[in-house]
Every structure is written in structure tokens, then in C-alpha cells.
Amino acid sequence: MKFVAYLVLHEIARERTLEQLVRWGANTVVSTFQKFLEHENELGLCIVDRLPFAHGHRSLEETFQLGLQMPNNRRRILSRVLLFAETTQRESFVSSAVDVILGSFRYCVNQREATRTTRAMLPPIIEMMWNRREGDTVFVREYGLVFRPMNVRAPHYRREYDRLTRHFTELLEG
DSSP: OOBOEEEEOHHHHTTSOHHHHHHHHHHHHHHHHHHHHHHHTOOEEEEEEOOSSTTHHHHHHHHHHHOEEOTTSOEEOOTTEEEEEEEOTTSOHHHHHHHHHHHHHHHHHHOOSOOHHHHHHHHHHHHHBOOEEETTEEEOBTTTEEEESSSOOSHHHHHHHHHHHHHHHHHHHO
């Protein structure tokens, strides 16, 4: 199992609707999943939590049939994704496991100080993330850890993303 986390700063997200945020996050994770499947030369299934807006299943149907809607109004065809489906609470142990992993990651992100707990939690999560290795160095950014927006123009947002990157590094180097 490989894990992909999408991360956007609260200050950037607060100007958007829940539907916009969920669509952005889902599109980012699904696009990254497609890249992973291409890299591994595999096919996959995409099962998401019930989407918190009206007719979420229609959004999945459109994505499956037409591809992801990109910001430039082009479509990215998801040739390696064989199925899109929604799940809800109490329908899968896998969903519960993913919730635990995601909740643990969220805790590590939001816990500003490195603690014994966060130092113990983050390394196994990073190991589950899609990554690239060069010797002893593990790269997860733009693999299993996707910060958005991709190009951050505002210096104070860039500094916050850099602070998060340093925080993760500190937790891993412990």
C-alpha cells in the first residue's frame, strides 16, 4: 500500500468553498495516483470517501469518462484507473486504516513542536508514502507528499511551506 497526502495551508484554503477544496484535493491525489500507476506500470482502483457535496458520484463519473478537469480547461485522461467508487463509514476496514494513517499524518503536521510521539509516528507514515530514494535520502515531495498550490508566489506562504518541510525533516532525523 502506498499513501499520498495533499497539503494546502489553512490561510490559502479558507477563501474557498468545501466543494472547491474537496475537488482540488481529490484531483491532486487522483492525478498523483495516475502518475504512480504509470511509474509502476500498473492499473489501479480509486475508492474515495463519500464526497461531501450533492451528486459527488456524478463528479466521479465525469472524471472516469472524460478525465480530470485541469486549470487550463484541458482534460487529463486517467488511463490506468479502472474504477472510481465512493465508500462510506462502516463499509470497509481499509477505509478505517486509511483514516488512522491520515489522522496520524494530520497530527504530525499540526503539532508545531517535535515530540516523542510525532517522532515515532512520522517515519512509518513516510515509509508508506510513494517516494524516490537516492542512497539514504528519501524524497516524498511531489510523490507521496503533495503541497498545493504547486507554485507559491506569496513569500509568507512559501516560508510556511518551508517551515513544514523543516519540521518533517526534524521529525525524521529525530
